[in-house]
Amino acid sequence: MRNDVVHGPGRVVVVGAGMVAHRFAEQLCARDGDWTLTVVGDEPHRPYDRVHLSDVFTGRTAEDLVLAPEVWDDPRVTLVTGDRAVRLDRSAQTVTTASGRVLAYDHLVLATGSWAWVPRAEGTDLPGVLRYRTLEDVEALRAWVTERARTLGRPLRGTVVGGGVLGLEAAAALSTLGVAPTVVEFADRLMAVQLDAGGGEALRVLVTGLGVDVRTSTAATRVVGAADGAVGALELSDGEVLDTDVVVYSTGVRPRDRLARESGLPVAERGGVVVGPTCRTADPAVWAIGEVASHDGECVGLVAPGNAMADVVVNRLFGGCRLYERSPDGTKLKGVGVDAAAFGDVLGLTPGALEVTFADPVARTYRKLVVSDDARVLLGGVLVGDIELYAQLRPLLGRPLGADPSAYLAPTGGAGPVRSDLPDDVVLCSCANVSVGAVRAAVTEHGCRSVGDVKASTRAGTVCGSCVPLLTTVVNSTLETSGFTVSTAMCEHFATSRAELYALVRAEGLRTFTEVVARHGRGRGCAVCRPVVASILSSLGIGHVLQPDQASLQDTNDHLLANLQKDGTYSVVPRMPGGEVTPEKLLVLAQVAQEFGLFTRVTGAQRIGMFGARQDQLPAIWRRLVDAGFESGQAYGKSLRAVKTCVGQAWCRFGVQDSSSMAVRLELRYRGLRAPHKFKVGVSGCARECAEARGKDVGVIATEKGWNVYVGGNGGFTPRHAELLAEDLDDDRLVQVVDRFLALYIRSADRLQRTAPWVAAFPGGVAELRRVVVEDSRGLGAELDAEVERHVAGYVDEWRATLEDPGKLRAFIPYVNAPDRSDPDLSYVPERGQARPARPGERGHPDLLSARAAGATTLQEDAP
Amino acid sequence: MSHPTPATATPTPDVPTALGAVRVCALDDLLPERGAGAIVGEQRVALFRLATDEVLAVQQRDPYSGANVLSRGLVGDRAGEPTVTSPMYKQVWDLRTGACLDPVGKDPVDLRVHAVAVVDGQVLLVP
Numbered sequence: 001m002r003n004d005v006v007h008g009p010g011r012v013v014v015v016g017a018g019m020v021a022h023r024f025a026e027q028l029c030a031r032d033g034d035w036t037l038t039v040v041g042d043e044p045h046r047p048y049d050r051v052h053l054s055d056v057f058t059g060r061t062a063e064d065l066v067l068a069p070e071v072w073d074d075p076r077v078t079l080v081t082g083d084r085a086v087r088l089d090r091s092a093q094t095v096t097t098a099s100g101r102v103l104a105y106d107h108l109v110l111a112t113g114s115w116a117w118v119p120r121a122e123g124t125d126l127p128g129v130l131r132y133r134t135l136e137d138v139e140a141l142r143a144w145v146t147e148r149a150r151t152l153g154r155p156l157r158g159t160v161v162g163g164g165v166l167g168l169e170a171a172a173a174l175s176t177l178g179v180a181p182t183v184v185e186f187a188d189r190l191m192a193v194q195l196d197a198g199g200g201e202a203l204r205v206l207v208t209g210l211g212v213d214v215r216t217s218t219a220a221t222r223v224v225g226a227a228d229g230a231v232g233a234l235e236l237s238d239g240e241v242l243d244t245d246v247v248v249y250s251t252g253v254r255p256r257d258r259l260a261r262e263s264g265l266p267v268a269e270r271g272g273v274v275v276g277p278t279c280r281t282a283d284p285a286v287w288a289i290g291e292v293a294s295h296d297g298e299c300v301g302l303v304a305p306g307n308a309m310a311d312v313v314v315n316r317l318f319g320g321c322r323l324y325e326r327s328p329d330g331t332k333l334k335g336v337g338v339d340a341a342a343f344g345d346v347l348g349l350t351p352g353a354l355e356v357t358f359a360d361p362v363a364r365t366y367r368k369l370v371v372s373d374d375a376r377v378l379l380g381g382v383l384v385g386d387i388e389l390y391a392q393l394r395p396l397l398g399r400p401l402g403a404d405p406s407a408y409l410a411p412t413g414g415a416g417p418v419r420s421d422l423p424d425d426v427v428l429c430s431c432a433n434v435s436v437g438a439v440r441a442a443v444t445e446h447g448c449r450s451v452g453d454v455k456a457s458t459r460a461g462t463v464c465g466s467c468v469p470l471l472t473t474v475v476n477s478t479l480e481t482s483g484f485t486v487s488t489a490m491c492e493h494f495a496t497s498r499a500e501l502y503a504l505v506r507a508e509g510l511r512t513f514t515e516v517v518a519r520h521g522r523g524r525g526c527a528v529c530r531p532v533v534a535s536i537l538s539s540l541g542i543g544h545v546l547q548p549d550q551a552s553l554q555d556t557n558d559h560l561l562a563n564l565q566k567d568g569t570y571s572v573v574p575r576m577p578g579g580e581v582t583p584e585k586l587l588v589l590a591q592v593a594q595e596f597g598l599f600t601r602v603t604g605a606q607r608i609g610m611f612g613a614r615q616d617q618l619p620a621i622w623r624r625l626v627d628a629g630f631e632s633g634q635a636y637g638k639s640l641r642a643v644k645t646c647v648g649q650a651w652c653r654f655g656v657q658d659s660s661s662m663a664v665r666l667e668l669r670y671r672g673l674r675a676p677h678k679f680k681v682g683v684s685g686c687a688r689e690c691a692e693a694r695g696k697d698v699g700v701i702a703t704e705k706g707w708n709v710y711v712g713g714n715g716g717f718t719p720r721h722a723e724l725l726a727e728d729l730d731d732d733r734l735v736q737v738v739d740r741f742l743a744l745y746i747r748s749a750d751r752l753q754r755t756a757p758w759v760a761a762f763p764g765g766v767a768e769l770r771r772v773v774v775e776d777s778r779g780l781g782a783e784l785d786a787e788v789e790r791h792v793a794g795y796v797d798e799w800r801a802t803l804e805d806p807g808k809l810r811a812f813i814p815y816v817n818a819p820d821r822s823d824p825d826l827s828y829v830p831e832r833g834q835a836r837p838a839r840p841g842e843r844g845h846p847d848l849l850s851a852r853a854a855g856a857t858t859l860q861e862d863a864p
Numbered sequence: 865m866s867h868p869t870p871a872t873a874t875p876t877p878d879v880p881t882a883l884g885a886v887r888v889c890a891l892d893d894l895l896p897e898r899g900a901g902a903i904v905g906e907q908r909v910a911l912f913r914l915a916t917d918e919v920l921a922v923q924q925r926d927p928y929s930g931a932n933v934l935s936r937g938l939v940g941d942r943a944g945e946p947t948v949t950s951p952m953y954k955q956v957w958d959l960r961t962g963a964c965l966d967p968v969g970k971d972p973v974d975l976r977v978h979a980v981a982v983v984d985g986q987v988l989l990v991p
Contacts, residue, residue, distance in 0.1 A: 492942065492943070493940075493941075523940075523941045523943075523944060524897065524914075524915055524939070524940055524941045524946075525940045525941070526938070526940030526941065526942070526947065526949065526956075527937070527938040527940060527949035527954060527956070529940075530938055530940060531938070548895075551895060551898060552895065552896060552897035552898045552938075552939065553938075555938060555951065556933070556936040556937070556951035559898075559936065560936070564933070564936075564951055564952065566929065566931065566952075567931050568929075568931035568932055568933045568952075615936075810895065811895075811898075813900070814901050815900075815901045815902055815903050815908075816888070816889045816893050816894065816900040816901065816902050816911065817888050817889050817902045817903060817904075818902075818903045821903060823908075823932050825925075825930075825931075825932055840930075
């Protein structure tokens with residue numbers, strides 16, 4: 001606090017609650033003085049990250065996208081969502097909203113952004129014609145596709161009108177939803193605003209390779225209805241008619257300037273509220289920032305300039321003299337499986353500019369740098385296919401390159417010298433306006449020790465994320481020069497990731513932890529790396545999990561081949577392929593549960609689980625089960641859990657394939673296969689999907705012609721539907737595709753990474769995964785097949801093998817000097833005819849049987 | 865707590881007997897780099913045989929879950945010092961000192977440690 005009285009701007013009202021309004025609020029909250037702020041927006045959400053809208057299709061929720069919400073907790077700030085400002089009375093200095101709120105202001109900031117423009121054409125009002133701009137649009141797209149696929153009962157086709165960044169993201173979203181997309185672009189190339197002809201062509205090749213059909217130099221003239229009145233086809237100006245079940249328009253945006261227009265404020269010829277470099281409109285009490293503001297006759301549809309405008313207005317409200325200056329644009333295409341980026345003078349229009357281009361048709365990359373006539377100063381660039389250089393080069397715009405331009409573009413690329421030589425005043429994160437110097441200071445002066453620390457401290461890299469690679473480089477090099485070690489290691493014993501270690505163990509034929517740690521690690525391991533090595537050895541088919549050199553690597557679940565429960569006892573879950581069990585075997589389960597008093601229930605995976613088995617009881621229980629023909633269900637392992645299924649064609653009136661038999665075949669094939677994490681499979685006998693297969697890591701759904709296979713589904717903390725990998729496969733081909741998918745996952749996933757995030761992060765997306773797994777584009781097929789075949793051939797039931805080996809049974813002795821005594825602290829109480837562990841304060845019985853007996857007595861006494 | 869006497873072929877009976885040590889089991893009863901439960905008097909302890917054949921002991925009770933499971937935790941090291949990780953909620957302790965090295969977001973709770981010696985292939989423990 002300063003001593004003198006700080007006068008502030010008084011009542012500030014912001015109309016619009018988008019990213020730029022959020023930035024404005026953040027900046028204002030950092031100021032003392034006399035002010036209150038009301039932000040009013042018509043979307044029902046708190047301001048969210050529109051740049052990452054597409055992430056909603058890869059597992060992020062709307063809540064995840066909300067921008068730092070703490071600012072709305074400030075008592076000086078009021079956020080009104082779901083209410084639209086409908087009238088601006090400049091003489092009374094009030095804004096009226098649709099719900100009748102009247103907000104008086106001393107300063108009004110227009111931040112209404114823009115709306116997605118759809119050209120006037122016949123049929124654009126049909127159901128199934130959508131846009132791609134807001135969370136609502138995204139939800140509407142998802143809902144339409146789901147509903148329409150159900151109605152039509154077949155995979156959908158979709159069309160995106162507009163081949164810009166957002167259009168390509170929309171096409172990728174359609175792909176993710178299982179819709180085959182076509183992109184229609186009026187210009188002669190994709191991303192026509194940002195890319196040059198060469199870059200546009202390279203992008204077309206890459207995007208087409210991802211399964212997106214591309215039509216350029218043609219316009220959508222008419223949407224044609226299907227028989228039921230929804231979208232059926234799209235007519236193009238060249239006469240072609242595309243069959244399509246959904247049309248997404250991404251044909252540009254228009255500033256939402258109606259409020260200003262109706263209040264008599266000057267509006268630019270191409271729309272947008274006219275502002276000067278102070279961002280003030282013709283009315284001194286009214287400001288405009290972001291996409292609704294027209295500066296020099298232009299509205300800019302990017303976050304960074306909008307944020308810069310917000311900063312200027314806050315500065316001015318407190319008497320500052322900052323001016324908005326248009327900085328050169330950079331654009332990056334994200335999340336569509338293809339990378340493209342461009343910045344600065346893309347077309348080389350600066351007098352004397354030189355272009356240095358490198359196109360590699362094999363690696364499918366295109367790189368171009370535009371430099372000054374002496375080849376020293378960087379003026380712009382285009383990168384398609386591989387944009388690693390973007391983060392390095394973008395900050396050097398208008399500065400000396402420091403090296404020959406061709407050195408950056410050569411196939412090996414990634415010339416190092418710029419990294420450490422970046423001047424402190426270069427802006428590293430343009431969204432949050434953080435300089436390289438500020439990042440370095442965060443490490444050297446403010447104690448940050450990781451990229452995460454620096455993000456939290458400076459907010460760099462927290463908005464669009466495109467600077468994170470450069471941020472990482474700068475943080476790590478600063479840490480190194482300051483004498484701190486930078487680690488990407490799995491733990492202190494291994495500097496490698498799980499996938500790297502898997503490859504090394506496989507290539508070098510290592511067979512024990514001692515060998516692995518001697519070659520690639522140090523020390524004696526820990527609870528992080530030991531189970532990883534155990535899992536790798538098991539995936540590679542090297543021996544039993546309890547053989548002497550592996551037993552000490554196993555987490556207690558794998559060590560005792562059972563699942564640890566809260567009181568130190570274990571659950572027993574035998575395999576029950578297809579959820580089927582004969583009455584004879586069911587009777588054995590009943591007898592075992594009765595004899596040991598085990599709490600018995602049906603699990604979520606269509607099996608029977610028996611709880612409360614002590615360490616020392618496990619071998620006796622399993623002896624009975626193995627003798628009756630049961631085998632381990634691996635419910636304890638990071639391995640196949642169960643293949644859930646419906647009864648299928650054998651009994652069901654609607655089944656179109658024999659799902660039960662397929663589920664049994666898959667479960668017996670992958671039983672005991674250890675992976676980076678547990679994985680689950682589902683098989684449904686028809687599109688009704690009773691097995692909920694799309695919530696599984698691998699989902700198989702019967703069609704009239706065969707099987708569709710979906711991958712990367714997940715229940716759990718972040719539910720995610722599996723994505724379509726291949727269609728209409730026959731039985732053997734289905735097995736082959738699943739084999740290859742699992743083998744590839746086991747090879748390359750991170751430690752404890754389930755298939756959902758692995759698929760989401762797979763370079764090139766599901767389309768590339770499809771090429772590798774289904775089309776065998778990398779020629780890995782035979783190798784992957786062989787890995788699964790080896791597993792199938794080498795499978796032995798872990799419990800049977802354990803019972804046959806006295807050495808392995810030593811693990812089950814609870815007290816080495818008192819083998820007959822069991823844990824005296826166990827305590828149980830009766831519940832619903834069975835027994836469960838006593839809670840703190842409850843007086844219980846020392847074992848399950850006595851607790852059950854006590855329960856039975858009570859029941860008898862209670863009986864009438 | 866002093867460091868336990870390392871394993872050795874030379875008998876050093878004075879040290880353990882002077883401390884009131886009792887025989888628990890043979891070294892061969894323990895699996896390398898794995899824990900085992902034991903009952904000494906009325907105390908339950910978790911014994912750990914390291915790769916060097918040194919044996920260390922801590923309380924069996926996991927202070928975070930209240931379950932008697934620490935002998936079933938994974939053995940490892942931090943900067944060369946032997947550790948055990950609880951199988952229940954993954955807290956990590958130094959096996960020599962009992963100090964809690966990673967409380968996994970809770971307040972650190974140390975373990976009781978017991979002095980152990982291996983004499984003539986027999987594991988002796990001070991209760």
